[in-house]
Amino acid sequence: MSFETQATIATCGGKLLKLAHDAKTTSCQMKFNLFVPPGASSSKPAPVLFYLSGLTCTGDNCAEKGFFQKTAAKKGIAVVYPDTSPRGLGIAGEDDAYDFGSGAGFYVDATKEPYNKGYNMYSYITDELPTTLFSEFKELDGNKVSITGHSMGGHGALTLFLKNPGKYRSVSAFAPITNPSKCPWGEKAFKGYFGEDESTWLAHDATELISKYSGDTDILIDIGTGDNFYKQGQLLPENFEKAAKAAGKDVTVRYQPDYDHSYYFISTFADDHVEHAAKYLLS
Amino acid sequence: MSFETQATIATCGGKLLKLAHDAKTTSCQMKFNLFVPPGASSSKPAPVLFYLSGLTCTGDNCAEKGFFQKTAAKKGIAVVYPDTSPRGLGIAGEDDAYDFGSGAGFYVDATKEPYNKGYNMYSYITDELPTTLFSEFKELDGNKVSITGHSMGGHGALTLFLKNPGKYRSVSAFAPITNPSKCPWGEKAFKGYFGEDESTWLAHDATELISKYSGDTDILIDIGTGDNFYKQGQLLPENFEKAAKAAGKDVTVRYQPDYDHSYYFISTFADDHVEHAAKYLLS
Numbered sequence: 001m002s003f004e005t006q007a008t009i010a011t012c013g014g015k016l017l018k019l020a021h022d023a024k025t026t027s028c029q030m031k032f033n034l035f036v037p038p039g040a041s042s043s044k045p046a047p048v049l050f051y052l053s054g055l056t057c058t059g060d061n062c063a064e065k066g067f068f069q070k071t072a073a074k075k076g077i078a079v080v081y082p083d084t085s086p087r088g089l090g091i092a093g094e095d096d097a098y099d100f101g102s103g104a105g106f107y108v109d110a111t112k113e114p115y116n117k118g119y120n121m122y123s124y125i126t127d128e129l130p131t132t133l134f135s136e137f138k139e140l141d142g143n144k145v146s147i148t149g150h151s152m153g154g155h156g157a158l159t160l161f162l163k164n165p166g167k168y169r170s171v172s173a174f175a176p177i178t179n180p181s182k183c184p185w186g187e188k189a190f191k192g193y194f195g196e197d198e199s200t201w202l203a204h205d206a207t208e209l210i211s212k213y214s215g216d217t218d219i220l221i222d223i224g225t226g227d228n229f230y231k232q233g234q235l236l237p238e239n240f241e242k243a244a245k246a247a248g249k250d251v252t253v254r255y256q257p258d259y260d261h262s263y264y265f266i267s268t269f270a271d272d273h274v275e276h277a278a279k280y281l282l283s
Numbered sequence: 284m285s286f287e288t289q290a291t292i293a294t295c296g297g298k299l300l301k302l303a304h305d306a307k308t309t310s311c312q313m314k315f316n317l318f319v320p321p322g323a324s325s326s327k328p329a330p331v332l333f334y335l336s337g338l339t340c341t342g343d344n345c346a347e348k349g350f351f352q353k354t355a356a357k358k359g360i361a362v363v364y365p366d367t368s369p370r371g372l373g374i375a376g377e378d379d380a381y382d383f384g385s386g387a388g389f390y391v392d393a394t395k396e397p398y399n400k401g402y403n404m405y406s407y408i409t410d411e412l413p414t415t416l417f418s419e420f421k422e423l424d425g426n427k428v429s430i431t432g433h434s435m436g437g438h439g440a441l442t443l444f445l446k447n448p449g450k451y452r453s454v455s456a457f458a459p460i461t462n463p464s465k466c467p468w469g470e471k472a473f474k475g476y477f478g479e480d481e482s483t484w485l486a487h488d489a490t491e492l493i494s495k496y497s498g499d500t501d502i503l504i505d506i507g508t509g510d511n512f513y514k515q516g517q518l519l520p521e522n523f524e525k526a527a528k529a530a531g532k533d534v535t536v537r538y539q540p541d542y543d544h545s546y547y548f549i550s551t552f553a554d555d556h557v558e559h560a561a562k563y564l565l566s
Binding site: 009011012015258259263264267268 | 298541
């Protein structure tokens, strides 16, 4: 077994496994949570929804406060809650800021020293984690995978979906960073992980990617109008909507009155996002 | 206004208010959370469910992780999440243990020095908080109140219900301490708040109280069989069941296989407890 099971917690009729494994891509031990719905077995494997978390989070926050499990249990969908970065690589300064380094991997493979030593969350999430997971957990159906996420994790969900046609059956996002090349969070992260050449950033920017995406889309996005990060121009959903419209892609952005950026917002609409994934995972 | 509104958070179609007020019974500022369901108004006030938290918690934990709001919103029920003790009274040692003093008020009025200076959570929860709240929030119906709680808060819910016939329309509990005179948590707390004379403890012990309760009951209790505190003899639901049976009272204890003592357990069954309260609050 590649995974160490650190806890098994009964919840919503299924179980939440707290797992850890030594990951090659990130050069460290990675922890994550896996919700296995009731009834999943090797003869009836459950489709899988990846939930990518936002800045400062680990895989624990949404497992505790996002409340995807109840509807996922009803639908028979597993949920994977990965961490947001490598931990403890010993890179000078990696723990200094909330929006860069640890807790802020931005779901990219860094190309710039010293972060290229392990800040490879793109490869970890798209390749190493699912490959290892699906080879060992036969109660999961690795051929039926969707993705969602919040804030930085919404950026991750959108870009991983758009960069890998066919890999994910659907995508949705809560308050995603949709145009990171044009917002302070994204600029800081991309400078740190890729360097000053902005042309290298575009391959990781959902607004750029949707313009060139060749397939059909049905992307659900929720954003609260009371979200301070939306108001500060960190999320820029209007740019994403405009690019999607110009490219003839189907994107639904729901501006939810008064909702903020917190898990109170995520948990309110979590059911809708599980239902959105279920349309594609269960068909 | 007696209350300071420290935050207003949109959630589940309603709003969560983070409130603070100077309480006389506890001689300090008390914080709590109030979930107001959509549609509540002075002309259509919402019935109210009090949720009493367990050891170490504040009113925040269950508001974030217990997930009562979605079903409460659907049913049009408000939820009040009080704190578990006074804070910062400056009593020597009050912050030293997780199971006594701050975070561990046990929903009693202490009679022993020095805790009788402000550890009066019984009066606070049954009288001062609701009186103040219902006089100022006309969107709440103070004539329709139920109560529930977890662990120490389950003890609180059961004893407050049994000591005040007619005050609460219904009661339920998650993994409650049901026989505190006979378990280590309760013995420590009652010694500290009341002194060594065990006869003074019995008025705050649900197993004693149900034997003498004159009204009808319909008490719902959930307990996880994987709950370490249940296994350690802190909860003793069998004693409560036996006393209830002998007294001819209706108590349903559901032993939920594998569930632990955490919010993963509470959130799994929260809907059932809101439904239980709704039967009495909405009739």
